[in-house]
Amino acid sequence: MDIQMKRGLLDVCVLAAIKDEDSYGYKIIKDLKPYVELSESTLYTILKRLETARMLTVRSAEHDGRLRKYYHITQAGVGRIEDFKNEWKEVVTIYQFVRKEERHE
Amino acid sequence: MDIQMKRGLLDVCVLAAIKDEDSYGYKIIKDLKPYVELSESTLYTILKRLETARMLTVRSAEHDGRLRKYYHITQAGVGRIEDFKNEWKEVVTIYQFVRKEERHE
DNA sequence: ACGATATACATCGTAACACGAAGTATATAG
DNA sequence: CTATATACTTCGTGTTACGATGTATATCGT
Numbered sequence: 001m002d003i004q005m006k007r008g009l010l011d012v013c014v015l016a017a018i019k020d021e022d023s024y025g026y027k028i029i030k031d032l033k034p035y036v037e038l039s040e041s042t043l044y045t046i047l048k049r050l051e052t053a054r055m056l057t058v059r060s061a062e063h064d065g066r067l068r069k070y071y072h073i074t075q076a077g078v079g080r081i082e083d084f085k086n087e088w089k090e091v092v093t094i095y096q097f098v099r100k101e102e103r104h105e
Numbered sequence: 106m107d108i109q110m111k112r113g114l115l116d117v118c119v120l121a122a123i124k125d126e127d128s129y130g131y132k133i134i135k136d137l138k139p140y141v142e143l144s145e146s147t148l149y150t151i152l153k154r155l156e157t158a159r160m161l162t163v164r165s166a167e168h169d170g171r172l173r174k175y176y177h178i179t180q181a182g183v184g185r186i187e188d189f190k191n192e193w194k195e196v197v198t199i200y201q202f203v204r205k206e207e208r209h210e
Numbered sequence: 211a212c213g214a215t216a217t218a219c220a221t222c223g224t225a226a227c228a229c230g231a232a233g234t235a236t237a238t239a240g
Numbered sequence: 241c242t243a244t245a246t247a248c249t250t251c252g253t254g255t256t257a258c259g260a261t262g263t264a265t266a267t268c269g270t
Binding site for chain 4: 003004006007010038039041042045046049064065066067
Binding site for chain 1: 106107109110111112113114116117118121140141186188189190192193195196198199200202203204
């Protein structure tokens with residue numbers, strides 16, 4: 001997928017990935033893989049950003065001797081998803097505009 | 106609309122706006138206004154970029170004593186629109202993923 | 211026993227991009 | 241005669257996705 005296109009989608013994808021159940025970095029990447037690919041550096045940047053924006057909270061836990069940071073969505077995070085869904089209508093309108101501009105003759 | 110979301114859409118919108126008929130800066134902004142708002146600085150940056158990428162060609166013409174630069178789409182530009190339409194399927198899949206992650210109970 | 215692979219997180223620098231601000235210049239409407 | 245619309249240009253800035261690189265432990269195959 002085009003890198004520019006991702007910019008409007010990745011934040012919400014990450015939030016959606018942790019919405020129903022707390023998750024951690026590596027798992028988020030794997031869960032999202034069928035839909036969108038993102039590198040570790042990208043994900044951790046996003047997680048940091050969403051934490052700063054208070055859209056998620058973090059809790060560290062040990063698992064098999066390794067550190068894991070579990071991310072939990074906040075109300076603001078849920079709101080961000082809702083905003084995206086509202087914005088989606090505009091995006092569809094743009095898509096239809098792009099389609100419509102074609103001559104079908 | 107969210108600025109990040111625009112990143113994946115604006116180039117294609119501009120190309121769609123000139124696809125059926127050559128157009129110029131001010132007109133493009135007005136034509137796109139119902140779908141997406143973009144400032145002059147943004148548009149001219151995009152036009153320059155698309156010209157460099159050979160997705161459109163430019164021709165200057167005088168109109169009422171003022172200079173106008175008319176933009177004409179190239180085959181590469183049309184191809185860019187086609188790529189967008191193919192990519193659209195992936196975008197819809199992502200949208201559905203974001204929706205599906207919600208509890209409906 | 212040991213190397214390869216998977217898991218897991220972190221940081222740095224870079225390039226692309228949308229935008230506000232500011233500027234130049236002419237035509238038209240009130 | 242002034243305000244607004246038309247029309248294009250340049251500069252600086254903040255946001256962002258990514259590759260590269262680094263640290264560290266667990267597990268699997270031979």
